[in-house]
Structures are given as structure tokens and as C-alpha cells.
Amino acid sequence: MLRLCALLLTSLAFAADPPTGTTERLRVHGRSLEGNLIGDSPTRDVSVYLPPSYAKNPQRRYPVVYMLHGFTDSDDQWFGLRKHWIHLPQVLDRATAAGAAEMIVVMPNALNVFGGSGYSSSVTTGDWETYIARELVAYIDSRYRTLPTRNSRGLAGHSFGGYGALRIAMKFPDVFSAVYAMSSCCLLPPGGGPARPSRAEQITALSEIAAADFGTKAQLASSAAWAPNPKNPPLYLDLPTKNGEPQPSVLARWAANAPVAMFDQYVPHLKQLKGIALDCGDADGLLAGSKEYSRLLTNYGIEHSFATYPGNHINGVAGRIEKHVMPFFTGKLAAR
Numbered sequence: 001m002l003r004l005c006a007l008l009l010t011s012l013a014f015a016a017d018p019p020t021g022t023t024e025r026l027r028v029h030g031r032s033l034e035g036n037l038i039g040d041s042p043t044r045d046v047s048v049y050l051p052p053s054y055a056k057n058p059q060r061r062y063p064v065v066y067m068l069h070g071f072t073d074s075d076d077q078w079f080g081l082r083k084h085w086i087h088l089p090q091v092l093d094r095a096t097a098a099g100a101a102e103m104i105v106v107m108p109n110a111l112n113v114f115g116g117s118g119y120s121s122s123v124t125t126g127d128w129e130t131y132i133a134r135e136l137v138a139y140i141d142s143r144y145r146t147l148p149t150r151n152s153r154g155l156a157g158h159s160f161g162g163y164g165a166l167r168i169a170m171k172f173p174d175v176f177s178a179v180y181a182m183s184s185c186c187l188l189p190p191g192g193g194p195a196r197p198s199r200a201e202q203i204t205a206l207s208e209i210a211a212a213d214f215g216t217k218a219q220l221a222s223s224a225a226w227a228p229n230p231k232n233p234p235l236y237l238d239l240p241t242k243n244g245e246p247q248p249s250v251l252a253r254w255a256a257n258a259p260v261a262m263f264d265q266y267v268p269h270l271k272q273l274k275g276i277a278l279d280c281g282d283a284d285g286l287l288a289g290s291k292e293y294s295r296l297l298t299n300y301g302i303e304h305s306f307a308t309y310p311g312n313h314i315n316g317v318a319g320r321i322e323k324h325v326m327p328f329f330t331g332k333l334a335a336r
Contacts, residue, residue: 018097019052023079023089026143028108030135033126037228037236038113038206040126045109046136047075048144049089051102061145063152063333064104065326066132066176068119070159071185071218074111091318095326101335103326106140108132110164113206115217118186118225119157119164120257124236125224128164133172151274151334156180156325158317159286162278163187166259166293169273170266178275178332180325183313186222187289189255190240198241205234223250226257260289263296270297275332276304279320281311 026046033042051062067088069078077084088105096102110117112125121127141148155176157165162184169179200219203209209217223237227250230236240250255261263270270276276297280290287308294306307324309316 018093020093021049021051021089021096022055024048024050025076025079025081028136028139030126030131032130032135033128036122036126037124037230037233038224040112042126044131045075047079047081047107047109048140049079049092049105050144051096051104052093053102054104054145058145061147061336062102062104063154063329063335064106064140064144064146065154065156065329065333066136067105067107068132068155068157068161068164069107069110070157070161070183071116071221072111072214073116073159073161075107075109078107085314086318088321091322092326095322098322099330100326101330101333103329103333104140104144104146106136108136110161112221113209114221114224115209116160116221118160118221118257119167120225122225122228123230124228129168129171132164133168133175137175147334147336149334150175150177152177154178154180154275154329154333156182156321156329157184158182159185159313163259167257167262169276170259170262170269173269173272177273178329179273180275180277180279180328181290181293182278182317182320182325183280183284183286184259184278184290184293185286186257187259187286187293189258189261190251198239198244200239201241201243203235222254227253260292260296263293267300267302270300270302275328276302277306277324277328278304279307279309279324281313281316282308283310283312286313 028046029043078088080087117128119128155165162181163186199216227238238250278290280287297304
């Protein structure tokens with residue numbers, strides 16, 4: 001009898017194991033990325049999470065969430081192919097087991113020599129806005145059993161990816177119907193710049209960037225995205241300082257790409273979205289930007305949610321995706 005009970009308990013334990021999704025990694029070409037001045041490949045790695053029932057239900061179609069990684073990150077890190085601070089497929093499995101709707105989740109690899117594309121449109125790094133909103137979406141819809149309408153498409157991102165998610169959602173409400181921005185960077189216009197030469201000014205070749213510190217890479221990446229210069233090789237960008245002196249025209253170009261500065265002109269687009277959410281850790285130095293973006297949404301009477309939680313820039317992100325991001329899309333995206 002004891003042995004039989006043990007066998008039954010073992011069987012129940014196995015039966016209780018939650019179903020897991022599967023992942024694929026593709027190469028998706030982007031015509032909009034062709035001819036970028038740094039010679040980055042226009043054919044990008046893309047990781048795809050397919051929910052647990054995808055293979056078993058060949059007639060079923062699914063909503064899709066496009067998720068954008070942060071600066072210096074990549075899709076293979078987030079999808080567990082390299083050790084990282086998050087393992088997204090496991091997080092998505094937990095979210096589904098807890099009751100979130102089954103969805104396809106897509107993450108393109110936006111890593112480049114600068115550490116990130118900014119998910120912006122630049123002759124230096126390529127037109128990432130069009131690549132994600134038009135070309136990648138079209139490819140995913142053609143390859144997988146998606147629900148190919150805006151009502152079943154969401155956009156999310158963390159850090160530089162949170163910035164990209166807001167930027168692209170503001171411009172393409174015909175493609176995406178809901179957006180969730182986590183710990184977003186770069187929402188506020190920049191300050192006047194330091195009164196001394198920056199380390200970024202000392203970089204004279206693309207090959208030198210890999211050894212640069214995080215802040216230097218971030219300044220170069222931002223300039224490549226927002227202040228490209230096809231007449232200024234080999235980096236093809238303008239920096240916000242020259243010999244330590246602020247360059248007002250470059251700072252203005254940076255500022256023009258800050259979602260807070262862009263906000264008013266995209267209010268009609270934002271009002272078309274069916275869901276907008278932002279969150280940020282209370283110990284994250286980027287919190288002010290999310291607060292200000294939320295304030296602007298409130299001023300215009302645009303329904304949204306904004307939450308802070310105990311945490312820094314990364315230590316609460318996995319839990320937020322599991323318990324808040326995926327439930328948010330469950331409620332906002334059409335499942336049929």
C-alpha cells in the first residue's frame with residue numbers, strides 16, 4: 001500500500017509539471033537596414049517563443065508580443081542561449097502557468113558595434129523603426145500562426161527597449177494596439193553636456209568601441225541613432241560635445257528624439273492605443289523619465305497605468321514580466 005501511494009504521488013507530481021513553450025531562432029532580412037554606414041548586417045537574428053499548445057493545436061492562431069531588449073543586451077542572452085540576468089522563456093512559461101494567455105513572443109537582436117540601435121531610424125545604424133513595425137511583423141505573420149491584426153499585436157521593451165517600444169508604438173498605432181515600457185531610458189531630453197572633453201570624443205575607430213566604458217558606448221550609440229552624419233567617417237555621427245564644449249545643434253537633435261519632447265505631436269496616435277503601461281524600480285535612476293511620461297498621458301486624459309516597485313534597473317524585471325506584463329497583454333490583445 002505504501003508503495004502504491006508513493007507511485008500515485010509521483011504520478012501526480014509529474015502531472016502537475018506546467019507545460020512549457022518552445023523556442024526558435026531565425027534570420028530575418030530587413031531591406032530597411034540595408035546600406036547602413038557602419039556595415040552592420042541587415043539580416044538579423046530573431047528569437048521566437050511559441051506557447052505550450054502551439055504544436056498541438058495546428059488550427060489555433062495566437063496574439064503576438066514583440067519584446068525589445070536593452071542596451072548591450074541581445075536576444076540570445078534573454079532567451080537563455082548565453083548566461084544572463086533573465087531567462088525569458090522560463091518567465092513566459094511561469095506566466096502562462098499562472099493564467100496569462102498563450103502568446104507568441106518575438107525578440108529581434110538589435111545589438112551592434114555601439115551596443116544598441118536605439119530602435120530608431122538612422123543612416124548610420126539603419127531604419128529600425130520600419131524593420132520592426134513593417135518587415136519583421138510581416139515576416140512573423142507569414143511564418144507563424146499569428147492573429148495578423150493590430151488588435152492582437154503588442155509591443156514591450158526594457159531600458160533602451162522600453163524607449164524603443166514607446167517610440168515605435170507612438171508612430172505605428174496601425175500595427176500595434178498596446179505597449180508596455182519597462183524601466184525605460186532616454187525619455188527626457190538631455191542636459192547641456194559636460195564642460196570638458198568626453199571619452200567618446202577620444203574614440204576614432206569602430207574597433208575601439210568594444211573596450212570603452214558603458215557611458216562612452218551609450219553616448220556613441222545615442223549619437224549614431226539620433227545625430228547621424230554621413231560626412232563624418234568612420235563613426236558617421238556627431239557628438240553632443242566638441243573639445244568639451246556643448247554642441248547645441250546636436251543636443252537639439254538628441255532632444256527631438258526624446259519621447260517626452262515628441263509627445264504632443266503624437267497624442268492622436270497615443271489615443272488610438274488600447275493599452276499603455278509603464279513601470280520602473282523605485283531605486284532605478286531612470287524613474288524620472290517614466291514619471292514625466294505618465295504625467296503627460298494624464299494631462300491629455302489618456303488612459304494608462306504606471307507603477308513603481310521595490311527594485312533597481314534589472315532585479316525586478318523578470319517578476320514584472322511574469323506577473324504584470326503578460327497579464328496586461330492578456331487583457332488588452334484580442335485572442336481570436
